[in-house]
Amino acid sequence: MRISLCIPMYNEAQIIENTAKELSAYMQKAFPCDEYEIIFSDDGSTDGSAELVKALQLPFVKTVGYEKNRGKGSAVRNAVLSSSGDIVMFTDADLAYGTEVVKKMTEALENDGEASLAIGSRNLTGDGYSGYTFMRKVASKAYIKVLSVVGGFRLTDSQCGCKAYRGEAARRIFAKCQVDGFAFDFETILRAQKEKLKIIEVPVKIVNHRDSKISVLRDAIKMLSDLRKIKKDIKNEDK
Numbered sequence: 001m002r003i004s005l006c007i008p009m010y011n012e013a014q015i016i017e018n019t020a021k022e023l024s025a026y027m028q029k030a031f032p033c034d035e036y037e038i039i040f041s042d043d044g045s046t047d048g049s050a051e052l053v054k055a056l057q058l059p060f061v062k063t064v065g066y067e068k069n070r071g072k073g074s075a076v077r078n079a080v081l082s083s084s085g086d087i088v089m090f091t092d093a094d095l096a097y098g099t100e101v102v103k104k105m106t107e108a109l110e111n112d113g114e115a116s117l118a119i120g121s122r123n124l125t126g127d128g129y130s131g132y133t134f135m136r137k138v139a140s141k142a143y144i145k146v147l148s149v150v151g152g153f154r155l156t157d158s159q160c161g162c163k164a165y166r167g168e169a170a171r172r173i174f175a176k177c178q179v180d181g182f183a184f185d186f187e188t189i190l191r192a193q194k195e196k197l198k199i200i201e202v203p204v205k206i207v208n209h210r211d212s213k214i215s216v217l218r219d220a221i222k223m224l225s226d227l228r229k230i231k232k233d234i235k236n237e238d239k
């Protein structure tokens with residue numbers, strides 16, 4: 001079983017060398033060495049993030065990217081489409097959910113023979129959001145509520161930064177995805193549901209906190225307009 005671990009990054013120069021070293025050490029310990037690849041996906045960083053990763057020359061680590069910033073969805077898609085693993089997982093560059101989550105999520109997927117997608121959820125235990133600022137917690141929960149009312153979302157967390165897919169399903173779904181911004185998670189879930197793939201939820205919690213780069217108002221407006229676009233796109237494809 002080969003794991004492709006995808007890390008989207010946008011201007012993460014301050015932390016990315018530590019992240020790369022920590023992940024590389026963890027993956028070597030957790031999986032046999034020819035059984036994984038780590039793909040750093042540069043989303044048009046202007047602070048040399050990609051060069052920092054490349055300079056480390058870590059084994060089984062590759063970097064993909066492009067010049068201009070497009071958004072997290074685009075960076076994750078670029079990594080997924082260049083992956084070759086039987087299981088493809090992505091998580092955030094700041095390792096917000098820690099490293100153990102890689103084993104936890106990929107094992108959950110492997111152990112459920114029928115599931116194609118395992119999504120992390122911060123809403124399955126009482127402490128998933130511990131350490132969040134009040135506003136970020138409210139914004140996150142409000143967005144999930146909007147998705148359930150407007151988008152028919154029936155799972156407990158759409159925005160969690162870690163998800164693991166069967167490789168084939170990941171590459172098939174992401175090849176169809178259009179959304180470049182943070183709403184891409186919802187698009188992939190809708191497409192998986194349309195294909196009637198089995199989705200399981202895995203409880204996760206934030207273990208590393210840093211100051212948020214999210215602007216609650218700006219990003220919420222963008223995500224709502226993307227939401228309308230996703231629904232329209234998927235509907236039009238049926239015609």
Ligand SMILES: Nc1nc2c(ncn2[C@@H]2O[C@H](COP(=O)(O)OP(=O)(O)OP(=O)(O)O)[C@@H](O)[C@H]2O)c(=O)[nH]1
Nearest residue numbers: 008009010012043071072075092093094212213214
């Ligand atoms: N903010 C931002 N992050 C990006 C972008 N492209 C890729 N990323 C990566 O996406 C991951 C999540 O970014 P964060 O800014 O932590 O966003 P978040 O985790 O949804 O929100 P927070 O709760 O504020 O941490 C990180 O690995 C970023 O480097 C982008 O255009 N903007």
Ligand SMILES: [Mg+2]
Nearest residue numbers: 092094096161
């Ligand atoms: Mg974050």
